[in-house]
Amino acid sequence: MVKDELEERYAEVWIEGEVSNFRGVAGSGHCYFSLKDAEAQIDIVAFRGVMGSVRFKLEDGLQLLVLGRASLYPQRGRFQIVASLIEPKGAGALQLAFEQLKKKLEAEGLFDPARKKPIPALPQKIGIVTSPTGAAVRDILNVIDRRFANVEILIYPVKVQGEGAKDDISEAIAYLNENHPDLDVLLVGRGGGSIEDLWAFNEETVARAMAASNIPVISCVGHEIDFTIADFVADLRAPTPSAAAELVVKNKADLKRTLDMLFSQLRGSFDSWWESMEQHLDHLKSKLVLLSPKNVLQRQAESLKSLGERVRTAFATQLDQMTEALQGKAAQLEALSPLAVLSRGYAVAWKMPENVLVKSAEQVRKGDSLKIKVSKGEIHAAVTEKSNG
Structure with a gap:
């Protein structure tokens, strides 16, 4: 009778307090702990269905707001609250879960710059892990097509939000590492959205898949103001998918200008060296006029000129061979590009x-x-x- 009276009168109550006596989640999925303040303490029971909706990690000392119903456990005469909703006091549940995981992974060294892999300057094969129908993949492909369409692209389609998204993304990263280890870099991301939309990229399984990747990973999640756990773990963070493509694929015209500039600098250095050698020879001539027969000096001059011509010829030949090899590689990449297939009428x-x-x-x-x-x-x-x- 007392049990019925209590449960009827306190069918819905809010309890605020500090977690204590937390012993973890039982194998059944249920959880038992206490809430206390300076004056009192009460036992809390959270069944598996309620615990499944708790996104953050319960621990002693955490301040909580719990909605539940009063219950009397007759076998022990124990009064308790059966929770129907558990929320952290102050910060939202998702924000608290974010901070807890961020603190945990940072302590493990997953954010350490020393463990991050360098991004290749001129990648030839790029893997993309994102939704096949979202704006992100279109933005990435458009940027690559505009800047340098000769790279090979492999798209691994995944869910980027909702049920199963975290498993899709982490499994995609693992699959590409195992079956396509020749990829030079992975772009992993999606377009912008709410914190709930982006939450898959705040999941521990995705963070650990990125950390375990042997292929360098660039995270490109949401808009410039969005930050996820994936951004901290990735080898490089790009503010948007388009920015990721800009970072990883150099502009063909810029590359050509750079090569032209380097060639010009190399040619200038060679010409300066040649001029310096001629000046040195003239200096030697002036010193040797009184010390050496004329024919010795003449042979040395002819030998030096012959050497210079051979160096010039060898340099020009090597430069031609390198240019021809680069053109061949560019033609091969052009043939392999999926974007080039479209230009052939497909x-x-x-x-x-x-x-x-x-x-x-x-x-x-x-x-x-x-x-x-x-x-x-x-x-x-x-x-x-x-x-x-």
Whole structure:
């Protein structure tokens, strides 16, 4: 009777206090602890369903707000609160979870600049881990196409928010490391959103997958003001997906200007050296006029000139060979680029409005709308006839 009276009168109460006697989550998924203040203490029971919604880590000393119902445990005559909602006092649950994980991983050294891998200056193969339908992948591809379309691109499509996103992302990083170790760099990210939308990139499993990657990782999550745990662990953080592409792919015109400048500097250095040698020879001539026969000096001059010509010839030959090799590599990369395939008359089609990539005629029916990506732009069309052959 007392139990019924208590549970009816206090069917919904808020309790505020400091966590104590926390013994972790039981194997059943339930959790038992106490809340206390300066004057009193009360036992709290949180069943598995409630604990599944707690995003932060419970620990002694944490200040909590708990919503629950009063309950009397008759076998021991113990009064307790059965929680239905657990929130941290002050900071929000997600912010607290973020700070707890950040503190934990920082203590393990995962943010240490000394463990971060350098990003290749001229990557030839780039892996992209993001949503296949989001703005991020389009932004990255557009920037790469504009700056240097000769790189090879491998896109691993994943969910970037919601249930299963953290597992998709971490498994993608592990898969690419195991099956495509020749990738020079990985871009991992998505477009902007709320803290809930970006939360997959604040998950411990994603952070540890990035830290374990043998391939250098660039995080590119959200907008410039967004910071996630992934940004701290990655080898390099880019403020946006577009910025990541700008960082990793050099502009072809800029590269050409740099090569021209280096060649000009090298040529200038060689000419200066040659002029210095000629001046030195003239100086030797003036000193040797009274000390050496004329024919000895003449042979030395001829020998030096011959050597200079051979050096010039060897330098020019080596430069031609390097230029030819670079042009060959550029042609190979051009042939491998998926963007170059479009320029040869091929196209990629998506079924609309689902935005589903069409790989077979069996995926569409007469009357379906299609978005067709060609080398220069997009075409929107309707299916009037199809063949499954």
